[in-house]
Amino acid sequence: MVLGGILYGQKKLPFHYKKFGTKISFEEIDNNNFLYTRENENDSIQKTLLSKVRNVYICPVEPVNLPKEICHNFLIEFEKNVFLNAGMKQKIYLNFPIEIGVFLKNKSNYELIDVFSYNSPKYSLYGDPHSGILCRYYKSPVYHKKSQTDIYKEGILTLNLENSYSESVEINKVLFNALGMKIYFNENSVEMNAKIKIADKTMAETEFVSDVSQKDKQKAIELFATRRLAITTSKAVMMEGLI
Amino acid sequence: MIENINLFLTKALIGKITLLDVLQIVLILIITIILTRLIRLYIKRQMKAKLNKDQLETILKIINYTIIIIATIWILSIAGLNLSGLLVAGGIAGIVLGFASQSIVGNLISGIFLMIERPLKIGEAVNINDTVGIVENISIISTVIRNWDGLQIRIPNETVFTSKIINYVSNQVRRFNYNVGIRYEDDAFKAINIINDILHEEPFVLVNPASLVFVDELGDNSVVIAVKIWAPVSQWYALKQKLLWVIKKTLEENGIEIAFPQRVVWMHKEN
Numbered sequence: 001m002v003l004g005g006i007l008y009g010q011k012k013l014p015f016h017y018k019k020f021g022t023k024i025s026f027e028e029i030d031n032n033n034f035l036y037t038r039e040n041e042n043d044s045i046q047k048t049l050l051s052k053v054r055n056v057y058i059c060p061v062e063p064v065n066l067p068k069e070i071c072h073n074f075l076i077e078f079e080k081n082v083f084l085n086a087g088m089k090q091k092i093y094l095n096f097p098i099e100i101g102v103f104l105k106n107k108s109n110y111e112l113i114d115v116f117s118y119n120s121p122k123y124s125l126y127g128d129p130h131s132g133i134l135c136r137y138y139k140s141p142v143y144h145k146k147s148q149t150d151i152y153k154e155g156i157l158t159l160n161l162e163n164s165y166s167e168s169v170e171i172n173k174v175l176f177n178a179l180g181m182k183i184y185f186n187e188n189s190v191e192m193n194a195k196i197k198i199a200d201k202t203m204a205e206t207e208f209v210s211d212v213s214q215k216d217k218q219k220a221i222e223l224f225a226t227r228r229l230a231i232t233t234s235k236a237v238m239m240e241g242l243i
Numbered sequence: 244m245i246e247n248i249n250l251f252l253t254k255a256l257i258g259k260i261t262l263l264d265v266l267q268i269v270l271i272l273i274i275t276i277i278l279t280r281l282i283r284l285y286i287k288r289q290m291k292a293k294l295n296k297d298q299l300e301t302i303l304k305i306i307n308y309t310i311i312i313i314a315t316i317w318i319l320s321i322a323g324l325n326l327s328g329l330l331v332a333g334g335i336a337g338i339v340l341g342f343a344s345q346s347i348v349g350n351l352i353s354g355i356f357l358m359i360e361r362p363l364k365i366g367e368a369v370n371i372n373d374t375v376g377i378v379e380n381i382s383i384i385s386t387v388i389r390n391w392d393g394l395q396i397r398i399p400n401e402t403v404f405t406s407k408i409i410n411y412v413s414n415q416v417r418r419f420n421y422n423v424g425i426r427y428e429d430d431a432f433k434a435i436n437i438i439n440d441i442l443h444e445e446p447f448v449l450v451n452p453a454s455l456v457f458v459d460e461l462g463d464n465s466v467v468i469a470v471k472i473w474a475p476v477s478q479w480y481a482l483k484q485k486l487l488w489v490i491k492k493t494l495e496e497n498g499i500e501i502a503f504p505q506r507v508v509w510m511h512k513e514n
Contacts, residue, residue, distance in 0.1 A: 066446070067446050067447075068478075070447075070475055070477055070478065071475075077450075120444065120446065121446040122446055122450055123446060123447055123449055123450070123475065124449050124450035124451045125415065125416050125449055125451050125452060125473070126451075129414050129415075129416050129417075129452060129473075130414055132415060132416070133415075134415045134416065134475055137450045137451075
């Protein structure tokens with residue numbers, strides 16, 4: 001069955017779907033067992049699913065898994081610096097890359113079977129080689145209102161800036177702990193909400209926040225929550241500068 | 244009254260040992276037990292994160308025995324035992340043992356310092372005096388390395404401690420280099436742009452610290468382009484294996500050839 005509508009959400013097996021040259025298919029090989037295939041011109045994977053499960057759930061996940069999970073940090077660099085007066089609070093909008101998780105859904109359990117993306121990932125170091133933090137990297141324009149994005153490639157991050165320092169500050173990057181990411185999606189957009197509290201010219205604290213206003217959207221599965229990891233903190237501290 | 248107590252305390256019970264001596268010995272024993280426990284507790288708390296269980300236990304035992312030996316000597320001196328003979332004998336035995344166990348003690352002390360300073364940890368890729376491999380174990384006397392051929396190499400801790408140690412994974416990122424020699428007739432700027440594009444497409448070539456690609460040398464046979472790439476320590480070797488051939492193929496696809504050694508010979512023609 002060719003899947004119509006959006007790829008995200010709960011899907012009944014079997015189906016196949018093609019977008020941007022990447023084909024995803026679940027073919028029934030015998031009674032309730034399926035062959036999962038994802039292929040494009042550079043990459044191809046196949047998995048035999050012997051779990052007797054007929055439902056999958058597909059949603060955006062934390063973009064720190066590809067091509068290999070090497071860190072839990074995520075850095076967005078702004079295309080232009082942002083200047084913020086002392087004590088000022090301001091909301092800006094950034095774009096973030098989408099990685100798509102494919103989960104087998106068995107009652108209330110979600111088991112990850114694949115992660116793929118229509119973007120090319122890139123990594124960077126925040127700070128110097130001795131004490132820096134390895135992170136997934138993305139460069140984004142700074143918007144003052146929500147922009148239109150392709151829901152399979154980019155999401156919209158609402159960033160609440162708060163300058164609690166006594167002087168004005170300039171900032172051109174923001175580092176997050178991806179373990180606390182909360183992604184919301186529907187057929188029109190994929191969104192996240194985060195805040196950054198600037199302590200001084202070189203230091204800030206960031207955190208993803210739950211967004212109760214996203215009532216028209218589904219909350220994506222938090223990948224690290226499905227792995228039953230004991231998450232000690234969802235905050236990130238930027239100590240190596242804001243520029 | 245005080246005189247009576249004094250008499251009672253200084254009255255010999257066994258040989259020359261008085262009640263006061265017994266009380267002193269009991270007090271020393273109590274202090275020793277409390278002190279040992281306090282020191283053990285303190286060391287456990289301080290070193291728990293730094294040492295593994297076996298190493299911690301070894302250090303605790305050494306501390307235990309040291310305190311017991313000191314307390315025993317003290318008690319023996321209170322009991323009226325003449326320690327001068329023991330000291331002489333101990334001194335001679337110490338010299339003999341010292342010579343005999345010089346290297347062992349050296350290794351032991353180096354082992355303790357290695358555990359405190361921690362220039363290497365189990366599981367890390369290191370180079371100790373040109374022995375390159377993964378640290379499998381750090382005991383109190385020696386360090387075991389598994390080299391890239393899968394062979395186990397035991398290095399005494401004294402050698403480890405006094406050697407130059409290169410730890411390949413102590414930082415999150417590291418740099419590796421290539422030298423790419425192209426022909427003089429090829430456009431070096433075009434080659435640099437092509438290489439930069441390849442690095443840009445590669446996820447684990449880090450944005451920061453940025454890679455460097457530049458003409459490094461006008462060599463005898465080629466224009467040498469230096470390529471200096473930063474990558475996560477967990478990925479650098481796979482990248483290093485992959486990228487050079489990708490660079491070579493892509494340059495050739497764009498009409499830039501890797502130079503061969505060549506020599507131009509000018510023949511002098513008479514008349």
